[in-house]
Amino acid sequence: MHAQSVKTSQTFSIASKLSHAYQAHSYRIAVVSRFLAAIVGGYVFTAVFSSLLSIILPLKKSDAVLLSISLTIFIYSCVFIWVFAVKSLTKIWITILLTTTGLALILSLLKGWL
Amino acid sequence: MKENFFRSMTWMHTWVGLLVCWLLYLIFYAGTLSFFRDEITLWNQPALHNVQTTDTRIAQQKSQIIAGVKYLQNVAADSQRWGIYLPTQREPQLNYAYEKPRPEGKRFGGWQEHNIDPSTGQTIAQTRETKGGNFFYRLHFDLHYIDVLTARWIVCLASLFMLVALISGIVIHKRIFKDMFSFRANKGSRSWLDGHNVSSVLALPFHLMITYTGLITLIFMLFPYPAMTAYEDGVRGLFNDVLPTNVRSKSSPESAPLANIEGILDHVYTNWPDADLTQISIRDPNKASATITVRASTGTMLRDQTPTLLFNGVDGSLIAKSATELTNTEVFYDSMTALHTGRLANPLLRWLYFLCGIAGCVMIASGCIMWAKRIRERMKKQQTASFGLKLVEGLNLATLMGLPLATCAFFIANRLLPINVAERADKEILAFFLTWLAVALFALFKRATAQWIQLAWLNAVACIAVVLINALTTDGNIISYLLNGQWALFSVDFLCIIFAGLFVIQAKKIPTRAQPKAQRQSSRRAAKTNLQEQQ
Numbered sequence: 001m002h003a004q005s006v007k008t009s010q011t012f013s014i015a016s017k018l019s020h021a022y023q024a025h026s027y028r029i030a031v032v033s034r035f036l037a038a039i040v041g042g043y044v045f046t047a048v049f050s051s052l053l054s055i056i057l058p059l060k061k062s063d064a065v066l067l068s069i070s071l072t073i074f075i076y077s078c079v080f081i082w083v084f085a086v087k088s089l090t091k092i093w094i095t096i097l098l099t100t101t102g103l104a105l106i107l108s109l110l111k112g113w114l
Numbered sequence: 115m116k117e118n119f120f121r122s123m124t125w126m127h128t129w130v131g132l133l134v135c136w137l138l139y140l141i142f143y144a145g146t147l148s149f150f151r152d153e154i155t156l157w158n159q160p161a162l163h164n165v166q167t168t169d170t171r172i173a174q175q176k177s178q179i180i181a182g183v184k185y186l187q188n189v190a191a192d193s194q195r196w197g198i199y200l201p202t203q204r205e206p207q208l209n210y211a212y213e214k215p216r217p218e219g220k221r222f223g224g225w226q227e228h229n230i231d232p233s234t235g236q237t238i239a240q241t242r243e244t245k246g247g248n249f250f251y252r253l254h255f256d257l258h259y260i261d262v263l264t265a266r267w268i269v270c271l272a273s274l275f276m277l278v279a280l281i282s283g284i285v286i287h288k289r290i291f292k293d294m295f296s297f298r299a300n301k302g303s304r305s306w307l308d309g310h311n312v313s314s315v316l317a318l319p320f321h322l323m324i325t326y327t328g329l330i331t332l333i334f335m336l337f338p339y340p341a342m343t344a345y346e347d348g349v350r351g352l353f354n355d356v357l358p359t360n361v362r363s364k365s366s367p368e369s370a371p372l373a374n375i376e377g378i379l380d381h382v383y384t385n386w387p388d389a390d391l392t393q394i395s396i397r398d399p400n401k402a403s404a405t406i407t408v409r410a411s412t413g414t415m416l417r418d419q420t421p422t423l424l425f426n427g428v429d430g431s432l433i434a435k436s437a438t439e440l441t442n443t444e445v446f447y448d449s450m451t452a453l454h455t456g457r458l459a460n461p462l463l464r465w466l467y468f469l470c471g472i473a474g475c476v477m478i479a480s481g482c483i484m485w486a487k488r489i490r491e492r493m494k495k496q497q498t499a500s501f502g503l504k505l506v507e508g509l510n511l512a513t514l515m516g517l518p519l520a521t522c523a524f525f526i527a528n529r530l531l532p533i534n535v536a537e538r539a540d541k542e543i544l545a546f547f548l549t550w551l552a553v554a555l556f557a558l559f560k561r562a563t564a565q566w567i568q569l570a571w572l573n574a575v576a577c578i579a580v581v582l583i584n585a586l587t588t589d590g591n592i593i594s595y596l597l598n599g600q601w602a603l604f605s606v607d608f609l610c611i612i613f614a615g616l617f618v619i620q621a622k623k624i625p626t627r628a629q630p631k632a633q634r635q636s637s638r639r640a641a642k643t644n645l646q647e648q649q
Binding site: 069074 | 122126281330341344
């Protein structure tokens with residue numbers, strides 16, 4: 001009984017330490033998370049989106065690829081700016097994850113990877 | 115991220131810019147110099163200084179190629195690759211090159227070059243081993259001393275930050291037209307902001323174009339996925355589809371006589387009657403798998419893909435030719451690379467490219483200086499500078515004043531190192547980086563205005579030294595270049611003198627601590643030249 005309560009209080013103190021640490025550095029963590037969303041999230045989104053574009057554009061194969069490749073940087077920078085323009089970090093991550101997964105799903109269905 | 119869009123963009127502009135500004139400065143600096151890549155290479159090669167371009171340059175090409183094949187057949191019949199590089203407007207010498215035997219496990223053995231003066235037909239002796247303008251060209255996207263692929267990823271990330279900073283910079287700019295004409299002098303960091311705005315806005319289309327197209331030049335490394343999705347064998351599949359002359363046959367060990375070059379040239383000239391040929395490359399000469407590629411200049415067309423004809427090297431038949439009519443998308447893609455490299459530029463446009471590049475350097479330099487100035491201005495009297503501020507100030511001094519000094523050291527090393535010293539080209543580059551390192555170490559200890567002044571003087575002396583040492587160690591000097599109309603060489607020396615002058619103005623105009631406050635704030639001219647000098 002006594003031992004258990006010690007254990008709970010220990011876990012509690014670790015949790016509270018973590019939450020303290022989070023509160024102390026929450027701003028920094030939020031900034032890092034935002035940069036990650038912009039750089040990594042934006043990259044993966046662009047990769048999937050441009051790949052999808054390269055097979056659905058109604059152009060000659062080589063033209064479709066060249067056009068989607070030429071547009072990648074534009075898409076990437078738009079996502080990047082959007083990540084910094086939106087206030088809620090949760091909304092950003094959810095949007096990026098959902099759209100990327102959705103696009104990847106369509107891409108795999110079209111290519112017959114699934 | 116902040117309470118409104120405007121503030122979020124301002125925050126992002128500041129931090130995205132500051133994080134990579136020194137690397138971006140290096141990229142812009144080296145890229146700007148690379149617009150004069152051939153001219154710098156020529157300057158670094160005094161043996162080629164007196165080679166003149168002839169009026170009959172294009173008419174001579176046919177006989178030069180035939181003589182080249184004869185020469186290479188005599189000296190390097192067993193080599194795996196031959197190259198004949200014909201004189202161009204910017205590179206006056208004729209070059210017959212062949213690949214040296216490949217060391218175990220290497221894919222390329224390096225070129226053995228044989229330079230010829232096209233007007234006399236004489237071999238040019240005593241060329242020195244130097245990278246010349248190619249050093250800056252490579253530094254621009256491969257950096258140095260680190261793995262090429264890693265370097266390119268870093269450069270790509272920095273360029274993306276640059277593009278994002280440019281776009282957010284436009285967004286947060288409320289009075290974009292008015293700022294083109296406003297410069298408020300004597301206002302501390304306000305003047306730096308105006309300098310930042312003027313240099314950004316005046317050359318804004320260039321900045322956007324050069325950053326976007328720069329990323330496009332490395333796009334197959336950055337985003338190979340569309341090509342991988344659409345083609346079985348990815349990027350290679352795309353290239354084979356778009357560039358018919360890209361096909362490569364497997365090397366065969368069987369020997370077979372090389373096709374008659376005159377017959378091939380007849381074929382070339384019926385296809386392209388007034389062609390300005392640039393290079394002939396022959397793979398596997400005297401083998402059954404021999405191919406001969408003939409390339410012509412794109413001239414001043416907005417085209418990166420050179421017109422190419424690919425011949426079978428045994429029977430002389432045409433295997434493939436580059437597309438003459440590109441589709442709209444191909445034109446869109448291809449023109450972006452052409453815009454970035456600026457190979458199409460005539461001298462006037464080349465200078466415009468160079469000036470816009472300088473505006474880019476000024477934009478980056480004024481941005482990072484402004485950040486430090488603002489923090490300093492906001493600090494209370496007895497407050498000590500934070501680590502971050504010291505770091506930024508140190509990096510500012512090391513980068514902005516170190517790079518020009520390192521460049522001077524590179525040019526001086528080119529003239530002073532003995533011609534036959536081993537690994538000469540690498541030693542020139544070592545001189546560049548050692549000088550830069552020395553400035554960085556100096557900036558590590560002290561980075562106040564006094565150090566800016568000292569380094570400005572040092573830079574001015576170094577710039578003049580380049581011109582003087584050139585005059586003392588070679589046959590020519592800035593005056594003889596002017597009299598003989600050797601404009602490429604004259605431009606290099608002339609720019610050194612201009613920059614020396616700007617550095618002197620900078621050294622004179624930087625306010626020192628001892629002066630009263632009214633005088634301390636720099637005048638309009640000083641603020642402007644300060645910016646320019648930091649090229």
